[in-house]
Amino acid sequence: MKFKNVKNIWLLGLILLLLNACSLTQTYKTSEQTLGERSILKQVKKRGWLNCGVNGNIPGFSYVQLKDFDVTKIDNDPNIPNNIYEQIQSSVVGFDVDICRAIAAAIFDDPNAVKYRFLDTKERFEEISSRKIDVLSRNTTWTIERDVSINIEFAPIVFYDEQSILVRENSEVRSLNDLNGKVICVETETTSQKNLEDERKKRNLTFQIRELQDKKDVYRLYEAGECQAVTSDRSQLDVNRNLLENPDEHLILRETLSKEPLAPVVIDSDSQWVNIVRWIIFALIEAEELGINQNNLEQKKASKDPKIIRFLGLEGTADSIGSRLGLEPDYAQRIIRHVGNYGEIYERNLGPNSSTRIRRGLNNLWNNQEEPGLIYSPPFR
Numbered sequence: 001m002k003f004k005n006v007k008n009i010w011l012l013g014l015i016l017l018l019l020n021a022c023s024l025t026q027t028y029k030t031s032e033q034t035l036g037e038r039s040i041l042k043q044v045k046k047r048g049w050l051n052c053g054v055n056g057n058i059p060g061f062s063y064v065q066l067k068d069f070d071v072t073k074i075d076n077d078p079n080i081p082n083n084i085y086e087q088i089q090s091s092v093v094g095f096d097v098d099i100c101r102a103i104a105a106a107i108f109d110d111p112n113a114v115k116y117r118f119l120d121t122k123e124r125f126e127e128i129s130s131r132k133i134d135v136l137s138r139n140t141t142w143t144i145e146r147d148v149s150i151n152i153e154f155a156p157i158v159f160y161d162e163q164s165i166l167v168r169e170n171s172e173v174r175s176l177n178d179l180n181g182k183v184i185c186v187e188t189e190t191t192s193q194k195n196l197e198d199e200r201k202k203r204n205l206t207f208q209i210r211e212l213q214d215k216k217d218v219y220r221l222y223e224a225g226e227c228q229a230v231t232s233d234r235s236q237l238d239v240n241r242n243l244l245e246n247p248d249e250h251l252i253l254r255e256t257l258s259k260e261p262l263a264p265v266v267i268d269s270d271s272q273w274v275n276i277v278r279w280i281i282f283a284l285i286e287a288e289e290l291g292i293n294q295n296n297l298e299q300k301k302a303s304k305d306p307k308i309i310r311f312l313g314l315e316g317t318a319d320s321i322g323s324r325l326g327l328e329p330d331y332a333q334r335i336i337r338h339v340g341n342y343g344e345i346y347e348r349n350l351g352p353n354s355s356t357r358i359r360r361g362l363n364n365l366w367n368n369q370e371e372p373g374l375i376y377s378p379p380f381r
Helices: 006-038 040-047 082-090 095-108 123-129 144-149 191-203 215-223 234-241 271-289 306-311 321-325 331-338 342-350
Strands: 050-054 062-064 114-118 152-154 159-168 183-187 208-212 229-233 250-252 258-262 265-267
Touching: 040 050, 040 095, 040 271, 050 095, 050 123, 062 095, 082 114, 095 114, 095 271, 095 331, 095 342, 123 152, 123 265, 144 152, 159 191, 159 234, 183 191, 183 215, 191 208, 191 229, 191 258, 208 215, 215 229, 229 234, 234 250, 265 271, 271 306, 271 321, 271 331, 271 342, 321 331
Parallel strands: 050 114, 183 208, 183 229
Antiparallel strands: 152 265, 159 229, 159 250, 159 258
16 A cells, blocks of 8 residues: 555554554553452442451350350351351351451441351361452461462461460370370361471471361360370460360470461452551551550540541541541541450450450560560551
C-alpha cells in the first residue's frame, strides 16, 4: 500500500494509538473490577460475617462449651440442622476465638458476626489457601517453610510458646534422652513432629515416633500406655494434661525442644486484608499499652493525649488510621468495647481466674515492670 502523502501516515498512526489506548483502558477496568471482586474485605461485608478457622478442641484457646460435645464428629457437615449449628456457633469460646471476634467487631461493630470452621492440622492450610476461610486463628507456628512455600501471610504473633514433653511422673523420665527406645505420640503435620525428628537425628536416639492425625487419639493412646510420652506446644500439654483422668500423675518436662511463635494466618494475595488483620491485632496490644480497656473506654475518649486521640479515631479528620485500612475511624473503639484489649483477652481465657490458667510469662507486654515479655506493637501514627 502506498501513501500519497505524509498526512495519511500520521492519520493511520493516530488511529492505531487511539485503538491501543482504548484497549489498555478496558484491560485496566477489567483488572480493577476483578481485584474489587476478589477483595476479601468487600466479600466479608457483602456476606455479612467473617469465616474463621479454629481448632475447636483446645480449652482456653478454642472449644465448644457444650457438655460431652466433640467438634470432630460434625466434620463441618453442611447438613447439620440449623438449630444445632447455631447452638454450636454461639458456644465457641477461647483466646483464638476472641481474635476472630475482634476482627468482626472492627468490621461490623458486632463480635458475633463470625462463623467458625473446625479444622485439623492438615485442613487448616488447605482452607485458607482456597479462601474457604478469611482468617485462620488456630495455634499455628510461624516458620519460614510455611511462610515462603504456601500462599499465606502470617499476622503478628499473638502467643509465644515452646515445645516440651508430657510423661508420667512415676516414669522417672526427666529428659528426651530418657525416652530412648520408647514410643512418643505426636500430631502429624505439625512443627512438633518435625522438631522431634530433628532431635532424634541430632542426639542419635532410637525412640519411635507415633504420628496421629487426631489430637484426641494422641492422648487416648498415651493414657492407654501405648505411648510413653507426648510432645507438643507447652500450652497444649498443659491444657490436655488437665483433661486426663488423673492430671497430677503426669508431668511436663522443663526441657524445651523448640520455640513456637503462634500467629493467625491469612492468604497473601490481598494486601489490604493482610494489613487489616495485622493492625487489628496490633490494636489489641496497643490498647493494653495505653491502658484502655472495656471499663474505661468512654472515660479515655475525653483524654487530651494525642496518642489516645489518634488511636481511638477521634481526630475529626478524613485521614484516620481506620480509613487508611478501609475501616471506620472508630474501629479500635469497636474492638475494645466488644472484646477488650490483649490483656483482657488473655486473662479471660488463660489467666489465673480461668479454667485453663497458663502463666503469661513471655506473653506479657514488653514494658511490664515485674516480668517484661515479648508482646509489642509498632507505633500507631
